Amino acid sequence: MRTFLIIYHFDINLLDQIADLRSQHQRYIQKHKNLIQYGGVFSSVENISTGIIITILAKDCKAVVEFVKNDPYFPLYENYIISNFEQKIPIQNEA
Numbered sequence: 001m002r003t004f005l006i007i008y009h010f011d012i013n014l015l016d017q018i019a020d021l022r023s024q025h026q027r028y029i030q031k032h033k034n035l036i037q038y039g040g041v042f043s044s045v046e047n048i049s050t051g052i053i054i055t056i057l058a059k060d061c062k063a064v065v066e067f068v069k070n071d072p073y074f075p076l077y078e079n080y081i082i083s084n085f086e087q088k089i090p091i092q093n094e095a
Contacts, residue, residue: 001057003037004064005085008052011078018049024072032056032067055085 010018029036039054052073058064064082068074 001059003085003087004056004058004061005081005083006052006054006056006064006068007081007083008054008068008073008077009079010049010051010076012048012050014076015048017076018073021072021076028071035067 029039035057037055037057039052041049042051042053044050056064056067058067061082068077068080068082
């Protein structure tokens, strides 16, 4: 398994639909919590949610794309980026 970083950007014209899909999205995330290392929401300086960041374990990029496309929030994303991810900070196993 490899670690991938997913950066999602919401379509700002569809932000009003987030609340309608939130419970479905949360169930989806909960279902995959064994693969998700961490995640969170990022916001504009006006404190408006503009995207999500998740690191996830997967066998390959194809599996990550499948994860992204099956997310109930998928229709709300303007775009997303998938990258290989290697944690550097904090240093692992540092005494």
